[in-house]
Amino acid sequence: MFVVIGTTGNVGRGLVRSLAEHGARVTATSRGITADQVPDGVRPVRADLTDAGSLREAFEGADALFLQSGGASAYLIDPQEIAATAKAAGVTRIVLLSSQGAATRPGSASHGVVARAVEDAVRESDAHWTILRPGGFHSNSLAWAHAGRSARTVAAPFGDVGLPLIDPADIAEAAATLLRDAGPAGLVVELTGAALVTPREQAAAIGAALGERVGFVDLPRPEAREQMLRFTPEEAVDTTLGILGEPTEDELRTGLGDEDVLGREPRDFADSARRNADVFR
Numbered sequence: 001m002f003v004v005i006g007t008t009g010n011v012g013r014g015l016v017r018s019l020a021e022h023g024a025r026v027t028a029t030s031r032g033i034t035a036d037q038v039p040d041g042v043r044p045v046r047a048d049l050t051d052a053g054s055l056r057e058a059f060e061g062a063d064a065l066f067l068q069s070g071g072a073s074a075y076l077i078d079p080q081e082i083a084a085t086a087k088a089a090g091v092t093r094i095v096l097l098s099s100q101g102a103a104t105r106p107g108s109a110s111h112g113v114v115a116r117a118v119e120d121a122v123r124e125s126d127a128h129w130t131i132l133r134p135g136g137f138h139s140n141s142l143a144w145a146h147a148g149r150s151a152r153t154v155a156a157p158f159g160d161v162g163l164p165l166i167d168p169a170d171i172a173e174a175a176a177t178l179l180r181d182a183g184p185a186g187l188v189v190e191l192t193g194a195a196l197v198t199p200r201e202q203a204a205a206i207g208a209a210l211g212e213r214v215g216f217v218d219l220p221r222p223e224a225r226e227q228m229l230r231f232t233p234e235e236a237v238d239t240t241l242g243i244l245g246e247p248t249e250d251e252l253r254t255g256l257g258d259e260d261v262l263g264r265e266p267r268d269f270a271d272s273a274r275r276n277a278d279v280f281r
Helices: 011-022 052-059 071-074 079-089 111-122 139-149 169-182 199-210 219-230 234-245 258-262 270-274
Strands: 001-006 026-030 044-047 066-067 094-096 128-132 154-155 187-191 217-220
Touching: 001 011, 001 052, 001 270, 011 026, 011 154, 011 169, 026 052, 026 270, 044 052, 052 079, 052 154, 071 187, 079 111, 094 169, 111 128, 111 234, 128 169, 139 154, 139 199, 139 270, 154 199, 169 187, 187 258, 199 217, 199 270, 219 234
Parallel strands: 001 026, 001 066, 026 044, 066 094, 094 128, 128 187, 154 217
Antiparallel strands: none
């Protein structure tokens, strides 16, 4: 049986669906999950990464676990306790969704230190482990939905800086493959898009998907920082702006391990825009 942590997230939702479609037994978890949020046959269990004890029911009877490194809860989790709880329940395989920042921003508390702590806990467990390190997600553009609907204009900083963003659906597919077909243990797989795409190009792709023009406003860095500070810790904001505005050479590399896991090139942003066009209507 597979356990998927973070079922209602961009990756977890698609992963649960993929596993269920292949006939796997799946337990899906999140803090407030309900039966109507998962496919038929999937067992929903409410659990919280910040409370390893709450995971015991979810881990019961499982042999493989999809774990994510905490997201907004990252500072509050105890990765060693989570790994120990999984081991005690009989979990023998773990696929961890980490972050590219674990390698490219190791000094950042928000992007590197916490992610590496979770990675280390997984490495030190007795499980057969694989670590996925994606870059930025296509789905980050969904934050523009309200502005896109109301004004057909979106705003973002660094409008002409491209990054190899990846579709969460590709990450979910990669995770499903690795959970079903374990392969060699101890793999660290970096996942990024096949091409660099700028915020300005993302706005154009959304417009093309809608069949009408979507304008773009290049937001000054100080204004972007002020807006982000309303809902994100300061260090995370500064690191994120650094990635968006001054990406490292490694953060600009495309493809990486995608074709090895997916057997194809990753989806481009235009495809993602077409599939999510209704969000912007």
